[in-house]
Amino acid sequence: MQPSGPLHLGNYHGALKNWIALQEEYDCYYFIADWHALTTLYEQPHLIGAYSMDVAIDWLSSGVDPEKSTLFVQSRIPEHAELHLILSMIVPVPWLERNPTYKEKQVEVDGVDMSSYGFLGYPVLQTADVVLYKADYVPVGIDQAPHLEISREIVRRFHGFYKKKVFIEPQAKISEVSKVKGLDGRKMSKSYNNAIFFTDTEKQVRKKVQSMLTDPQRARRDDPGDPDVCNLYPFHKLYSPLEMQKEIDADCRTASIGCGDCKLKLADTLLDGMRPIMERRRQWESKPGDVKEILDAGTLRAHAVARKTLEEAKASMKL
Numbered sequence: 001m002q003p004s005g006p007l008h009l010g011n012y013h014g015a016l017k018n019w020i021a022l023q024e025e026y027d028c029y030y031f032i033a034d035w036h037a038l039t040t041l042y043e044q045p046h047l048i049g050a051y052s053m054d055v056a057i058d059w060l061s062s063g064v065d066p067e068k069s070t071l072f073v074q075s076r077i078p079e080h081a082e083l084h085l086i087l088s089m090i091v092p093v094p095w096l097e098r099n100p101t102y103k104e105k106q107v108e109v110d111g112v113d114m115s116s117y118g119f120l121g122y123p124v125l126q127t128a129d130v131v132l133y134k135a136d137y138v139p140v141g142i143d144q145a146p147h148l149e150i151s152r153e154i155v156r157r158f159h160g161f162y163k164k165k166v167f168i169e170p171q172a173k174i175s176e177v178s179k180v181k182g183l184d185g186r187k188m189s190k191s192y193n194n195a196i197f198f199t200d201t202e203k204q205v206r207k208k209v210q211s212m213l214t215d216p217q218r219a220r221r222d223d224p225g226d227p228d229v230c231n232l233y234p235f236h237k238l239y240s241p242l243e244m245q246k247e248i249d250a251d252c253r254t255a256s257i258g259c260g261d262c263k264l265k266l267a268d269t270l271l272d273g274m275r276p277i278m279e280r281r282r283q284w285e286s287k288p289g290d291v292k293e294i295l296d297a298g299t300l301r302a303h304a305v306a307r308k309t310l311e312e313a314k315a316s317m318k319l
Helices: 010-020 034-041 045-062 079-088 091-098 101-108 122-131 147-161 203-208 233-239 240-253 259-285 290-317
Strands: 027-030 069-073 137-140 170-173
Touching: 010 027, 010 137, 027 045, 027 091, 027 290, 034 045, 034 122, 045 069, 045 170, 045 233, 045 290, 069 203, 069 290, 079 122, 079 290, 091 147, 122 147, 203 259, 233 240, 233 259, 259 290
Parallel strands: 027 069, 137 170
Antiparallel strands: none
């Protein structure tokens, strides 16, 4: 994950919950992609250190376990940069230009010039990030699976040139991803200012829930609503007991409950679900030294693996 600030519910349901499940079955490497963050924060690099600590704390608070997974910081392992440089020498520019994210992000990200070489070449750095650890799988949603194809193409091109299979072609580990919308109905995102964070206070969470977009066709209190088009109901599905979900569905359709009362119920159940993570977050925030020790230990473990793989790659090139 890129360290661009504290994590929100979209990050948690879209990735972290899956990561937590995967660590029970796989040998997982999770890293803070601080070099990748420079694609958008190149004018404010001083923010990345604090944001990296935020990400680490959110991971630990959510249940990512350093006893089961390797947690580390990308920039502290120079092999990522060196392999990125080597791979960049063999990657044709058209491969990078056809990446759909390259054009989408240039339109999506406001106020940042995304026409940099670093952003064009970020799939090469991503490839280095993955293949240094000889990863069999990368956990992604189905919409992101095509992004891994360029990594496989780069691996095949490397092996074709240097006649020795050093890397593994990474495959997508497709996961069911809960796509959480933001307060305004768009994708939850820091850049849209529509996110609920684990760093929010309970008062802030309640205020944000009160501001959430509801069924646009329900103009008056006695108008029947449709939970299927309301931005509140998906959150009820995530956080409210099943009986409450059924009750709200029926009451909304018959106008037996208003949007204001529905929001009050949602705020209560949402906070019930968030409190354990919020409490653990406060505990980890009070122990920054412990967080640093965890990242130090994970970085040492990851560095040993990355160094060995890079040595193999350079040997195959006779460098």
